[in-house]
Amino acid sequence: MTHSILRIDASANGADSVTRNLTQAIVEQLQGDVTHRDLAATAPQFATAGYISGRTLAPDERDTAQRADMVQPDALVAELEAADTIVIGLPIYNFGVPAALKAWADQVAIPGRTFAYSAEGPKGLLEGKRAIIAVASGGTKVGSEIDFATPWLRFFLGFIGVTDVQIIAADQLGQGAEDKISAAHDSIASIAA
Incomplete structure (x- = not known):
């Protein structure tokens, strides 16, 4: 049976995105069937x-408006249900998660399906x-008192039942990016499929 991976990118930084580079490296390390959801x-x-x-x-039981408004959430939840592993690129924007990632979380929190x-x-x-x-930040240290992104995402994933969560951090890139990105890639190389 093939390993199913859901890759979620949220960075608006395009080809220059550190988190996109890291999520790509993670899915290559895991080697499975990848569904890519680009929230940006x-x-x-x-x-x-x-x-x-x-x-x-x-x-x-849904009326016309409810059916229309549930098309996207139902599709997003189906992607989660089909995945064995969820790989999320998390750039920290102003100490928190990007708005598109928060909107995704709102769409997949469905009683009876995910919780x-x-x-x-x-x-x-x-x-x-x-x-x-895969986390990247300019100045926020992952796990510090000003990191509101990783604890929130870890909590949210646990809320929907995903408790096996690993963080790969390339944080505080404003203070020496090359070493931190290299260390993140070293951590990715040790991930077991």
Whole structure:
């Protein structure tokens, strides 16, 4: 059986993006069937009234507006469901995640598909998957008190059931990019498929 990889890029920096370079290196290291979702090229829609009300309904119970607003979320969730490994490029913008990545998270948080409420609280439904997050920042140190991006993304992934999360960091690039990017590539070379 072939390993299925969902690669998600969020950097608006195009070919000069450090995170895109890292996610490419990760998927090459993992060697599987890759689905690529470029959130900067095609940003997910923001949550709408039809999405909010439609996401809790069965498809045949949705009205016309809800059905239209659920086309993209259903497709994004299907990509997650099909993936064994999720590779996410996370540039840190102003101490947090890019707006397109937050919009993606809003679209895939669907009760009954990616999480469920129980007496013990929310339970993620996408268990058994692995996530590798490639992080780049100009000045924010990953894991520091001003890093609001990686803890949020790790928490969100856990919320939908993905608890096996690895961070590959090329952080504080304003203070010596070449060594930090090289160290990130060394970490990628040790990732097991």
